[in-house]
Amino acid sequence: MREAPADSRSLMLVLHDVAPETWPDYRPFVEAVDAMGDVPMTWLVVPDFHHRNALARSPDFCRLLDRRLARGDELALHGFYHADDGPAPRGPAEYFMRRIYTHEGEFYALEQREALQRLEAGLALFASQGWPVAGFVAPAWLMSEGTRQALRRLPLRYTSTPQHLYRLPDFTAIEAPGLVWSARSAWRRGMSRMLCDWQARRWRQAETLRLGLHPVDMRHASARNYWLRTLRELIEQGREPLTKSAWLERRTCP
Template structure:
């Protein structure tokens, strides 16, 4: 395992965490822990597809993950695109074909985005859980969503290509390593693409491995990300997204006392 001084980091996240997906999330958690006990960032959807029920068993599961050192981040509020109709073929493809209509924050007004962020923050606060980060569903975030997010007081947000600091630092380019699972052909192609991308990012300051509940359904994908995780841990320090954000802001983005920023 790299030392704490090593600047190459790895963030592993599990998307779409909700009661409806928890069984598959548990399978992913077990697959990761079979390789190593690393801190994870769980991307939680408070009212996934409109289901806002309070379920004590689910809260206990998430509280247990916090106690183990994982982070809980906000991943939208309902994980459904309920914004106005797309205005171009490109928007239609991104919002309703590529993402299957789950890019919740792709086209919201600033006011509506702020309302949903507030609902998400309230959901966390009611449980006494810390919240520092936001990841838009399908990594789609429109202008209104960006404005609301920058006024939210949260520490960071991530899109597919970048790790964004919401206050006073430039983003870090860190394309996510993510699998496709729509069909066997797509899964095989994505495994190869992830392998190539991992090689290309070997010297990057941050690598991001993003897992989705449906990844647990394909044994070859599970074996692939386990091997990938093992290889990344040989030279990277695992951290939650919040921990990486604090490290980057404290040690890299902000100059030391007496140092002149150029």
């Protein structure tokens, strides 16, 4: 990984699984970040989280997202249901990915037609709210080849995986390493802290660093405090907080 000049280094604070149901988890954290000053965030918005959080039926939450846009935050499309409701897994490898690794890999096994329908439905929802959208992030970062083909047909500028952003429609890979916790149990939180501390040291000179937060992180003081402390430290080290779109706009094509 090439070293970036200190005055060009950045960070991206990314909130995953944004929905009316998860806002109570995020609210204290977002308020704490707002108190730090100008720290723009990228909100990964799910149009109908787990089939029970339709944004079209949540006008108050939509107005909240309007206000976040007005502050300079970014909204990106994050699946449609964030739930894997496709046909039963075929074979042990697919079973592992869809039933053990995660139950939320909505776009892992979709054919192009179904992926395109869900993506277009999500973009239509954003358009109905007047929300600009440049990016799509698949739940659990899992995308089928059909999803990749569908993304090539849409007016989106980027997608991402844990270590890269990809310019669309040609999927040009740009290194953008990310920190993420698995906070579902005490031992996972302990391992996540050690791994993320090691990764942060390893990527200290990286051009950018993404902090990928999830609602479950916010339910545990150790994880929530880790993210606040890490955010402060990265800013003190001279990293500029940017949304994903803002970072891509500043970065010249490789």
